Amino acid sequence: MIFRQLFDPASSTYTYLLGDTESGEALLIDPVYEQVPRDLALLQELGLRLQVTLDTHVHADHVTGAWRLRQRCGSMIALAETAGAEGVNRPLRHGDRVDFGKRRLSVRATPGHTNSCLTYVLDDQSMAFTGDSLLIRGCGRTDFQEGSPQQLFSSARDQILTLPGDCLLYPAHDYRGITVTSVAEERRFNPRLGGDVDLGDFAGYMNNLNLPHPKQMAVAVPANLRCGKPDAETPAAETPDWAPLTLRFSGVWEIEPMALLEHASAFQIVDVREAPEFIAPLGHLPSAKLVPLSQLMNRLDELDRERPVVAVCRSGVRSAQASVLLTKAGFSKVANLAGGMLRWKTEGLRVAWDSP
Numbered sequence: 407m408i409f410r411q412l413f414d415p416a417s418s419t420y421t422y423l424l425g426d427t428e429s430g431e432a433l434l435i436d437p438v439y440e441q442v443p444r445d446l447a448l449l450q451e452l453g454l455r456l457q458v459t460l461d462t463h464v465h466a467d468h469v470t471g472a473w474r475l476r477q478r479c480g481s482m483i484a485l486a487e488t489a490g491a492e493g494v495n496r497p498l499r500h501g502d503r504v505d506f507g508k509r510r511l512s513v514r515a516t517p518g519h520t521n522s523c524l525t526y527v528l529d530d531q532s533m534a535f536t537g538d539s540l541l542i543r544g545c546g547r548t549d550f551q552e553g554s555p556q557q558l559f560s561s562a563r564d565q566i567l568t569l570p571g572d573c574l575l576y577p578a579h580d581y582r583g584i585t586v587t588s589v590a591e592e593r594r595f596n597p598r599l600g601g602d603v604d605l606g607d608f609a610g611y612m613n614n615l616n617l618p619h620p621k622q623m624a625v626a627v628p629a630n631l632r633c634g635k636p637d638a639e640t641p642a643a644e645t646p647d648w649a650p651l652t653l654r655f656s657g658v659w660e661i662e663p664m665a666l667l668e669h670a671s672a673f674q675i676v677d678v679r680e681a682p683e684f685i686a687p688l689g690h691l692p693s694a695k696l697v698p699l700s701q702l703m704n705r706l707d708e709l710d711r712e713r714p715v716v717a718v719c720r721s722g723v724r725s726a727q728a729s730v731l732l733t734k735a736g737f738s739k740v741a742n743l744a745g746g747m748l749r750w751k752t753e754g755l756r757v758a759w760d761s762p
């Protein structure tokens with residue numbers, strides 16, 4: 407099985423990718439709207455097909471990527487039936503199973519942080535995805551969205567901490583950057599739910615957290631009740647429209663050789679190799695300007711910030727770094743030529759040999 411834990415720094419949310427290696431079928435748990443391009447890049451690079459997205463609950467602090475992913479991949483949207491959200495394809499109930507290839511998750515209702523929280527348990531009980539029902543040495547708050555300390559206490563105790571001791575627990579958030587825990591660890595050390603804590607202790611603790619509401623709550627809850635479908639006022643997600651580009655999981659936008667050929671006259675093509683490489687053995691793109699990577703940051707004023715820049719090198723590696731540097735320097739339209747001059751030549755496209 408393929409397993410990846412992904413992080414959204416703005417909301418401290420973890421998104422989980424689970425894929426069945428044999429069939430290539432995959433699912434995402436708790437995708438984040440702004441991170442959809444990243445998730446799509448990873449799915450593409452790992453050769454996985456997204457079958458379904460599952461949210462652990464109606465989040466209050468970020469907007470789900472479920473709708474945006476369905477638009478791109480045709481994936482089903484799964485969420486607790488009790489959430490009553492619009493646009494759900496698979497309303498989930500306690501005891502349901504969600505298959506991906508030969509693997510599956512089973513669904514446990516764990517209300518308390520919200521009234522429709524679910525925990526997803528992997529078939530062999532080696533991992534469980536607890537949402538905010540159990541956090542590492544903590545748990546989700548219970549002061550909004552019909553939260554209830556009583557319910558959360560029994561959900562965590564009866565549905566999560568009864569799993570095998572070595573079952574790894576993966577939460578929806580961690581605000582300190584800790585990534586994983588286990589049932590045995592939380593049974594002993596969770597300061598709210600572990601050890602000898604009883605319901606009275608727990609409820610006393612939870613009723614006095616005194617936390618401010620999540621900053622995005624007023625936007626996130628209504629959007630998540632539409633599974634993350636934007637409304638008329640939501641600004642469109644930022645995808646570059648100046649060329650057909652592909653985002654790599656490394657974070658760099660790439661342009662394919664044929665697409666560059668079609669648009670070449672509109673772009674500044676910056677070749678970041680060393681001077682001798684510009685001539686032999688591969689030659690260079692007809693309109694390329696030579697600015698070796700080592701000089702790039704000192705020669706930025708030779709480039710037009712308004713015109714798109716495509717960085718080129720031998721294999722696409724140095725130019726990927728050039729793209730990162732140019733973006734950091736404030737250039738807003740930057741792409742890397744996929745595969746560099748090696749791909750350009752393999753595709754039989756025209757090269758020039760003149761000196762810079």
Ligand SMILES: N[C@@H](CCC(=O)N[C@@H](CS)C(=O)NCC(=O)O)C(=O)O
Binds near residue numbers: 466467621
């Ligand atoms: N500062 C965060 C607060 C996030 C928050 O309240 N998170 C909820 C989960 S949606 C929670 O239960 N937090 C538990 C805690 O902070 O102890 C924000 O504004 O988004």
Ligand SMILES: [Fe+2]
Binds near residue numbers: 464519538
């Ligand atoms: Fe939450």
